[in-house]
Amino acid sequence: MSDVDVVPAELVRAAIRAAEASGQDVAEVSLPAVAAEAGISRSTLVRRLGGSRRALDAAVRAAGVDPGGREPVRERAIRAAAVLIGEQGLAATTLEAVARAAECSVHSLHVTFRGRDGLLAEVYESYTPLFDIEAILARSGEDLRQTVCAVYRAFVTGLTRQPRVAPALLADALSRPDGAAGRLIEQYFPRAMAGIGDWLREEMRAGRIGRRPLLPLLSQLLGPILLYLVSGRLLGSGPAAEGPELDQACVELAELFVRAVAPSGNTRGGS
Template identity: 55%
Template structure:
């Protein structure tokens, strides 16, 4: 994984950070990503993606432009990044508030002040480092034909699931290991309702329009997400097994998207690259 300071940050985002800093009368480091995104005219998730997923990269780019970004980054930002890294490397059970505080260079008291408790911290991590925001943004984009949208969703899911820190695979591993554990409760409160509203709402609309077979929406969601999620969860481990050679990621996206469309679409849908 490359260091955030090595990620090239677009000049327009540096300018937006400086304008937001001037408007609010704060150091750049103390201006929220939401405020910077608003100034840049993009969503927060788009801003994070364009700076390589790290606030530090943006602050370093501001410093490189000749402006001191100011004091230490907010506790909330440092804690979310540290918790995501701990989840990816050591699992959810090891991601205690004490471990996060030590990694983020803050006190447990500061974490309670910023989040109110571990559940809210994990919710913030899930929102930033799982595909939920990316899926919502993709579905909010201008309407596409079914094939283009499905292929785009698979490409986005695969890209997000293979990116470090790998939070979602660690979360799912904890769910499989402890199906009655606290992680399931967190997902039931924070993640599943949004997935049903976003992906489920889109699929229900496609069913109503007659483009997708009339199947239960929860099963359609599983049929859409499960193959690509399982593949990218297992790919790092199985890639070390002699004799196993996976196709490149683009072929994986296309294969799974085509299989989903063959299974649920009410009529053939050519791939985006085969459409006139």
């Protein structure tokens, strides 16, 4: 008798249900969890499996379900949703579409992300340049020009890398401010502006930037690089920027920013 023949069909179904409920592959679900789903004790489960967890996995595979050996649902779903957003837009990125692309159940997405907004938030966190920029500002020194250039590179990388998640979310937020992307921007924008704003205030206190209102200063910092991207069609269907060309643009725009915001009589942007 094979391993598959040993395992009762109700235990196979219980294992699959437990996996879907936890957002895991069957192979990742503990035997106590399978036993609880089946309404029996762990010892009873082990006995009915013939003493082998391998038998359960083999029976699940024979039932047409991959028991494991794959990435967790969370990683598969985030990547699948990112591709859908970049290629088809936010409206097409339904939980059903993500489940098909990630080869999981809609229920497992609800369990893992607590709904579509939770999934989109994790996609945003995985592809936004915000955290890279925060890290740059956290270790910034006295060389303003170098810091601004690094911020620009991180900003451009985040907006131009494949899949094009950030541009798609931004476009959706601008067209539908009350939609899912708009809620994401509303959630994360204050954090981004607070972090950059704190850094700019510190630069003003250190005398590397002239005293001026914060909002115009933020516009001076981010406006030119965003305009560069838009004018180069990098947020749309145009080709991605060439490495050297893009790098040089970041250097030149950083230089222009430093000169524009320098205190009177100082255009060096350093110590």
